[in-house]
Amino acid sequence: MAAILGRQASEAGGGANAPVQQFNLLRWFSLVSLVIIGSVAIGVGTVSTRFLVSESLERDAMLSAQFIQTLALGEMRHHGLEGMEMGDVLVPHHYDGMLTRSTAESRERARSEFLDHLSHVPDSLLATIFSPDRTVVWSTNPDLIGQQIEADEALDEAFESGGRVSAEYNEVEEGRVEQKFLSPPKMFFIENYIPLTDAKGEVKAMVEIYKEPVDLIDRVNRGYRMIWLATAIGGLLMYFGLYWIVRRASLLLAAQQNQLVANSTYVGLGEMSSAVAHSLRNPLASIRSSAELAQEMEGPQARKCVDDIITQVDRMSAWVRDLLLCLRPLQGDSEQVDTLEAVRATLSNFDQQLARSRIEVDCSADTAPMVVSHQLLLAQVLNSVIANAIEAMPNGGRLSITATPDSSGQWLNLTISDTGKGMSRQQEMMAFKSFYTTKQGGLGIGLIMVKQIMERFGGKASLTSRENEGTAVCLSFKVAERTA
Missing domain, CATH: 3.30.450.20 (PAS domain)
Structure with a gap:
């Protein structure tokens, strides 16, 4: 599967010998718009200053002529x-x-x-x-x-x-x-x-x-300064205004392009994985049935081998179930959800496992606003995060859960942290990558599902970790608008 995906990515990118040179919209706009706006500003400033001088001199000449001619006429009459x-x-x-x-x-x-x-x-x-x-x-x-x-x-x-x-x-x-x-x-x-x-x-x-004309020269110089200052400010405002718009458009296009690439990748991966998963289901069912029949046979060695078969088949079945669940389109409309109630319900499902692992739970949040999510999908998110935290503390530890609204009141940050073995910097960066896992026998799709579900309802998921200190997963929810 990895080889096929690698070959598809190479073909999509044109091969190693044919790199595609992408058009840098922001860079070219910065250069071209700077040249155009600068040229227009200089042209406008030059024409304006010349017009100012010519009009000022023309008016001064007209006033001088009128003054002298009026003076001559007055002397003749006088x-x-x-x-x-x-x-x-x-x-x-x-x-x-x-x-x-x-x-x-x-x-x-x-x-x-x-x-x-x-x-x-x-x-x-x-x-x-x-x-x-x-x-x-x-x-x-x-x-x-x-x-x-x-x-x-x-x-x-x-x-x-x-x-x-x-x-x-x-x-x-x-x-x-x-x-x-x-x-x-x-x-x-x-x-x-x-x-x-x-x-x-x-x-x-x-x-x-x-x-x-000293006064005229002073006025012309002031006019020069005002015209060039206004031209420079106007040109800069126009340039930075257009630059901001194009930068936003460039970032949006880049995000959409990345999303299209990701969607194409997931579509291909989904089709391939679905075919593999459906092909494995029937053989796995047959293997399990045969193993159950063999389990009734005599002999400890046969029973041990049969138990190993059943264990491996169960693991493969869990992989197939998780893989199909990850590839299935997310369904469900957004609704107002009480995060603390969802946390309590999820923790109750892990009571025995928490007690067996000697993990102390510290949930300091008493109240929190309603958020935009989906009840069942949020339960899936919490199950995945809390299960990972429990697995990271096999010898006991502390599981801390806090809910903190941000300063704007528009977001609620739900942080679930453990005191487990933590991750290295490289593992932390790869945590939300598909099919990446540090657990023995894991499939590596738990955090991907968490991220997809959070983004489905406008939220965010992030992770911070330190080796031998623990890991903290922050789930950011949009606060639901209050209804009258």
Whole structure:
């Protein structure tokens, strides 16, 4: 039977020369999801920060343009220069020689006050005014006045479009003549071109302002930190949330796979064992009948041989009975069971055997809640565990039984311990394996039946043991819900 089962397991696994590489779901998900979520988070953070900067600079440029254009309009109205625009004031042309003395003085005052305001724009590094021929007519840097700027694409675009143009720089470009600041910028700076038109809407002057907006830079830096922090936290939460779900799914799949393998093994073993057991029944019955007839013959030697035959046949019959009982599907619906009452009933069946073996019973539990189990199957569990404990103490000892609810009140732990010879570490690990036994003539299915019955009703069975100190079997039951 062992050879057949071994060959079946080898065939199911593909043979020693053809190992099956299992797909590690959790590992691959961890790597792939980390790469994907990390890439998405970095992409979202980069796009968000760029959008923040561009929108902030665009709004700052718009506010600067509105401020200067409103300032120019206010100066013109303040000095009563109706019909004229600031572009005409800054770059005079056909009005020269045609204005009265008071109008010329008002125009000069308007120009002077506008330039004074322009030179005190907050966060300004440099303010410059260009005429249509790209000549500097005024600047906060006197060295630039009178110079003509050539090959400046941003300036040409501003004059040609007649609209506002802005750009961002991280450092001063050596080839840009107009970037001669009185004080060097500490961080990035902004260049804004603001058009000033005449009454016909033609650009007569272009105001260029270089700004280092300290407040804007602080807001952008705070925005950077908030965006990247939110992106990192969101990515980590998403990753660990998905990782937890996939880990649970992976564990569940692994458990189900193990259960399927175990079920397949038990099905094959059950079919094989059932065939063997049914085949043995009739020969065993015939052997016992013949032995009983031979027992009536004369001669002590014949009687001894016959007694040995009967003993061995009884042992084989017990094996067959236990094997069929183990392989039979568990039947019975769950019900509320009093564990202590079941323990007392089981102990009463072992009264003579306990007395004969000089075993003292210590059952310290007085009350315990009702648990989910089955009356007959629980009796089978207790019979098997207590019988093992008695067999472990042939020279006497103590059998202790305790019932302790856990802290949550949802489980009841029934512990049955003995002071027998105990088990080694290897024997303890093999205790719940099929057909493993340390007893002479045992079949090794008692604890397997205990585990199956406990798990059938949602419980658990565990075992701890030490050599020469004893063994303790813990049966964990689900506490039954109280009915009104």
